[in-house]
Amino acid sequence: QKEVEQNSGPLSVPEGAIASLNCTYSDRGSQSFFWYRQYSGKSPELIMSIYSNGDKEDGRFTAQLNKASQYVSLLIRDSQPSDSATYLCAVSWQAGTALIFGKGTTLSVSS
Amino acid sequence: GAVVSQHPSWVICKSGTSVKIECRSLDFQATTMFWYRQFPKQSLMLMATSNEGSKATYEQGVEKDKFLINHASLTLSTLTVTSAHPEDSSFYICSARDLAGRSYNEQFFGPGTRLTVL
Numbered sequence: 001q002k003e004v005e006q007n008s009g010p011l012s013v014p015e016g017a018i019a020s021l022n023c024t025y026s027d028r029g030s031q032s033f034f035w036y037r038q039y040s041g042k043s044p045e046l047i048m049s050i051y052s053n054g055d056k057e058d059g060r061f062t063a064q065l066n067k068a069s070q071y072v073s074l075l076i077r078d079s080q081p082s083d084s085a086t087y088l089c090a091v092s093w094q095a096g097t098a099l100i101f102g103k104g105t106t107l108s109v110s111s
Numbered sequence: 112g113a114v115v116s117q118h119p120s121w122v123i124c125k126s127g128t129s130v131k132i133e134c135r136s137l138d139f140q141a142t143t144m145f146w147y148r149q150f151p152k153q154s155l156m157l158m159a160t161s162n163e164g165s166k167a168t169y170e171q172g173v174e175k176d177k178f179l180i181n182h183a184s185l186t187l188s189t190l191t192v193t194s195a196h197p198e199d200s201s202f203y204i205c206s207a208r209d210l211a212g213r214s215y216n217e218q219f220f221g222p223g224t225r226l227t228v229l
Binding site for chain 1: 145153154155156157160204206216217218219220221222223225
């Protein structure tokens with residue numbers, strides 16, 4: 001059974017702080033890793049994708065991948081109240097296959 | 112990014128009726144689309160993989176005779192919930208990949224359809 005684990009939270013950070021979201025996955029052969037943001041009542045929105053070990057930065061977001069530890073993280077710098085949402089970690093075991101989602105971490109950024 | 116639409120965005124129906132949900136890729140062709148279901152406070156659960164021109168592949172525990180999937184063209188997949196019951200009330204979301212696009216490995220989600228069965 002392929003699994004993706006996330007801490008459900010809620011994770012609360014003050015405005016301007018760094019939010020750190022973590023995810024682990026069970027299948028060592030996983031190839032593609034994604035972070036989605038989902039606002040209440042809406043569908044997921046892709047924030048970051050990462051395929052190789054190391055860091056990938058895009059604006060205020062940095063995704064980190066460590067395949068040896070089967071660990072993916074998302075850092076959000078200068079957190080804003082508008083970042084308050086549920087963040088879903090998703091993993092694809094083979095290119096082109098469906099995504100397996102974690103249960104999501106709820107982030108709350110207070111102003 | 113590629114755009115995926117769904118229709119309707121919400122639907123309320125009586126128990127025992129059937130409901131059809133459409134998923135369209137608006138600016139790309141999608142040979143494969145995916146259908147997910149999300150219950151309140153839970154994550155997305157994959158229901159089935161829809162393949163253009165062939166039968167859908169259903170995940171374990173998903174009744175193929177209850178959730179009919181048709182992927183008749185490269186831009187349209189439909190999910191029909193047959194003989195709907197209150198326990199089928201959920202948020203149904205489709206996604207698709209733009210194989211010819213730059214982000215070919217990424218999945219783009221439709222806005223979702225909220226189904227309420229009375």
